Amino acid sequence: MELNRTIEILTEREYEIMELVSIGKLNKEIANILDIQPGTITKHLQHIFEKIEVQNRTEAAIKFLELTGRLILVAV
Numbered sequence: 001m002e003l004n005r006t007i008e009i010l011t012e013r014e015y016e017i018m019e020l021v022s023i024g025k026l027n028k029e030i031a032n033i034l035d036i037q038p039g040t041i042t043k044h045l046q047h048i049f050e051k052i053e054v055q056n057r058t059e060a061a062i063k064f065l066e067l068t069g070r071l072i073l074v075a076v
Helices: 003-009 012-021 027-034 038-052 057-067
Strands: none
Touching (some): 012 027, 012 038, 012 057, 027 038, 038 057
């Protein structure tokens, strides 16, 4: 999955949420920042996981950072 595809498949809100997840914010913190309910964050994350084909928030954060070019994994 390439960067442009990731940007296209995530809604603006989902992208905002992933920005915050990728810097370690918890659902409650994200909800406070975005002024929405924590349950709404959970629902958004479920949709994001399906869209980017991951199982949890750690995988989602890593994949999001890779796909947006902010994380480069190097094999040693």
